Amino acid sequence: xxxxxxxxxxxxxxxxxxxxxxxxxxxxxxxxxxxxxxxxxxxxxxxxxxxxxxxxxxxxxxxxxxxxxxxxxxxxxxxxxxxxxxxxxxxxxxxxxxxxxxxxxxxxxxxxxxxxxxxxxxxxxxxxxxxxxxxxxxxxxxxxxxxxxxxxxxxxxxxxxxxxxxxxxxxxxxxxxxxxxxxxxxxxxxxxxxxxxxxxxxxxxxx
Numbered sequence: 001x002x003x004x005x006x007x008x009x010x011x012x013x014x015x016x017x018x019x020x021x022x023x024x025x026x027x028x029x030x031x032x033x034x035x036x037x038x039x040x041x042x043x044x045x046x047x048x049x050x051x052x053x054x055x056x057x058x059x060x061x062x063x064x065x066x067x068x069x070x071x072x073x074x075x076x077x078x079x080x081x082x083x084x085x086x087x088x089x090x091x092x093x094x095x096x097x098x099x100x101x102x103x104x105x106x107x108x109x110x111x112x113x114x115x116x117x118x119x120x121x122x123x124x125x126x127x128x129x130x131x132x133x134x135x136x137x138x139x140x141x142x143x144x145x146x147x148x149x150x151x152x153x154x155x156x157x158x159x160x161x162x163x164x165x166x167x168x169x170x171x172x173x174x175x176x177x178x179x180x181x182x183x184x185x186x187x188x189x190x191x192x193x194x195x196x197x198x199x200x201x202x203x204x205x206x207x
Contacts, residue, residue: 005031008112012050017175019114024058033062050176116153158198
């Protein structure tokens with residue numbers, strides 16, 4: 001099995017773009033593997049294409065694709081956003097466990113998770129508690145193989161995320177936020193509106 005230093009969760013979105021850029025810059029693209037969960041959403045193809053474009057941009061050759069249809073209580077619905085209530089399927093917990101399993105299989109030293117919640121401190125605390133619980137559960141099975149889990153974007157506001165990405169000169173066009181499918185983002189769904197507001201607040205062009 002190839003030897004990688006870092007595995008980065010990547011959904012094809014803005015946060016994934018920035019986190020992937022950080023990881024590739026930190027250890028080099030040849031030491032990075034991207035992890036993409038394929039879920040049954042209306043914009044699955046758009047997300048996957050954006051993820052692949054990011055991999056090509058950062059010259060990351062190893063992309064691990066995993067089927068995770070059960071992460072959403074209704075597989076046919078649109079992509080979840082951070083302001084939506086947690087489904088009964090324990091979305092983040094399942095995703096963290098699945099990501100850790102992949103990271104352990106590839107024997108990486110660290111796993112980068114691009115979770116962010118626009119500086120909502122209650123949600124930051126909840127995600128941190130969930131990670132602590134997941135790590136404890138995994139340790140009960142095999143404490144030696146657990147990689148370091150990093151969430152470098154967790155405490156940033158949406159504006160700060162855009163400012164960080166701009167400093168890194170990431171290619172914004174290689175990310176997909178819209179909940180819908182199509183050749184172009186719809187511009188009207190909550191994800192598109194949130195993205196537009198973040199760019200406006202940061203004074204950055206979304207191009």
